[in-house]
Amino acid sequence: MDTARAMQIYNSEQTFAVHLDEDSVWIENVDETNGMATVTVGNNPVNTKTVSCDRLREISK
Template identity: 75%
Template sequence: MDATRAKQIYQSKDTIGVKLEGDSVWIENVDEANGMATVTVGNNPVNTVTVSVDRLQESR
């Protein structure tokens, strides 16, 4: 995924599935300038990681 699409998903009112290496994640923040996103893995709010948006995949 690219940073622009990650930002669109983050700002969307709809629920759009996103996966990181097979795990469902919620996008918490997108740094478009650096191509990075902070995501929450699963339902655990303390399990947040910052990753390259290239590692994220939109669930279809």
């Protein structure tokens, strides 16, 4: 996904299904300048990763 879409999801009050590889993630922060996002993997709050936004995929419901 592009950085602008990651930012929209991050700022939205709605919930969107987002995946990193095969894992479901929550977007915790977006660094627009560098195109990076910090995500929480699954339901484990200590399992966070900072990845390029283009590695994230929005899953249609």
